[in-house]
Amino acid sequence: MSRITITAGHALASVTHVPLGHLAEAVQARAARSERITALTLAAAGAALAAAGLVSDPAASPSPRIGVVLGTAFGCFLTNAAYQDRLADGGPPAASPRLFAATVSNAAAGELAIAYRLAGPGVTLTAGAASGLAALGHATDLLRAGQADALVAGGVDALGAPLTRWLAEGGLNCGRPPAEAVALLVLEEPTFARARAAPVLGAVLGHASGFEPEPADGTAGDGLAGAVSAALEEADVQPGDLALAVSAAPPALAGLESRALAAALGRARPRIVSPKDTYGETFGAAGPLALLTALAEAPGGAPVLVLDVCASGHVGALLAESAST
Known part of the structure; x- marks a missing residue:
């Protein structure tokens, strides 16, 4: 893609x-x-x-x-x-x-x-x-x-x-x-x-959305894992290449996010950042705010994974990279 x-x-x-x-x-x-x-x-x-x-x-x-x-x-x-x-x-x-x-x-x-x-x-x-x-x-x-x-x-x-x-x-x-x-x-x-010789902040490499029917269930995570895997495949990025991942789950759904990342990334352990710990829950703005944070923190040209997890069951994953310096 x-x-x-x-x-x-x-x-x-x-x-x-x-x-x-x-x-x-x-x-x-x-x-x-x-x-x-x-x-x-x-x-x-x-x-x-x-x-x-x-x-x-x-x-x-x-x-x-x-x-x-x-x-x-x-x-x-x-x-x-x-x-x-x-x-x-x-x-x-x-x-x-x-x-x-x-x-x-x-x-x-x-x-x-x-x-x-x-x-x-x-x-x-x-x-x-x-x-x-x-x-x-x-x-x-x-x-x-x-x-x-x-x-x-x-x-x-x-x-x-x-x-x-x-x-x-x-x-x-x-x-x-x-x-x-x-x-x-x-x-x-x-x-x-x-x-038009536009400035370049970065690039979107891949994305996917999913749904968790019972997000509070102790075994939930397949929907987010599927979205992460699909986004990685679309972006042609290997889990081990990720510079960082942006956590987004509400505290009550931290287990869901952890299970999903373990399933989709295997042994890869990118650095985890959580802008929501600073900004709070900003709902519709959360994912784009997380992407801007990731682009600012990641080394130039390194892929980043941005997650979003909602208590409603909606989940998503996006792969991007910051501009090379």
Whole structure:
């Protein structure tokens, strides 16, 4: 399988105020009137697109070969809660048309596409806390299939009182403090990136997703092991070549992850890092945030394995390498 070039990436984690000063005036205005998940998405995407050299003239024609693939565990959860609260308190006259327009989980991706005139594929998907890694995998497949030249891909989830209450009551038990974050990367078809002399951060080599029907079972792990093995095969990477692996399992599912790595990697023992110990559980942003961490920590040209494991049973694995120095 062909390698997909990573030309830029940007992340924001646990920010009180979403930074918008680096955005063009029109994009700032759009972000300022948007829901928080959209503001986070616009802020990170604007920085990533600028670093990749893909910010277009607002007066230019839309870019039919550049698009967006966004993963999110909760999407419009907070918007739906705000809309419902207003409706419950004041009846139909109090319902907000502006909020209603954002009560779909692809609202953030749509606003991003409009703001930057990205007329290529526009995809929003969810797979629990593994959503961001699944988005990177889907973007890789679209680029390999020739459906786009470049894609902004990654994940985002916003936190607020309704969601933190739901999590505290046992919804999607993640075992770590929930945290808000967005992490987006620019993935490009290699020829397109070379032709415009784009910067190179690294490359996606392979990926796979899986499912664990009973993740809390003491023998679970086959789904993740299968995903790791498939990603290694697609990337043509041997377990012993891995420079590091990024752990992602909730503490309660650490055994599942350990069994899966033992089954898929055999005697290979790459260095293990766990960004979630620093950032907390960032849900949709977790996988892309882990990839950015791995690219920064691994030696140039060395393959890294990024995992994602969600209490919902969704699991994923992605192989990448940082740019050679």
